[in-house]
Amino acid sequence: MRTGAPYPAFYDSTQRAAMRWAFDAAWSVIRAHETEDDQDRDQELRVALNETLIALAAEGITDAQQLRSEALQRMPPIPRKKSDAGWAS
Numbered sequence: 090m091r092t093g094a095p096y097p098a099f100y101d102s103t104q105r106a107a108m109r110w111a112f113d114a115a116w117s118v119i120r121a122h123e124t125e126d127d128q129d130r131d132q133e134l135r136v137a138l139n140e141t142l143i144a145l146a147a148e149g150i151t152d153a154q155q156l157r158s159e160a161l162q163r164m165p166p167i168p169r170k171k172s173d174a175g176w177a178s
Contacts, residue, residue, distance in 0.1 A: 104151055108142050111156035115142075118161060133167050141165075 100108065119134055141160045150156055 100146060104146060107151055107153040107156055108146055110153040111142055111160060112138060114153075114157045115160045115164075119164075130167065130169065137164055137167055 115138055116135070119138065120131075123130070123134075138160060141164045142156055145156055145159050145163070150159060
């Protein structure tokens with residue numbers, strides 16, 4: 090019986106391997122475009138990437154390359170936080 094959860098409770102080992110590969114491959118692209126080393130932003134981006142990949146897998150996408158490509162296209166934008174450096178008071 091389905092409990093109303095938006096995603097399956099588990100994925101098989103093939104699906105998990107594809108999602109893991111897609112995460113690592115997409116993360117490399119995302120990280121290459123980040124100019125600052127911000128651990129909080131990295132965490133937000135990692136969570137968004139994970140959620141995007143899970144949603145794609147729940148839609149039935151199982152190919153690792155397609156998961157990567159779709160995740161990079163569909164990931165929601167994560168705005169940068171304004172820092173005090175460079176901003177006039």
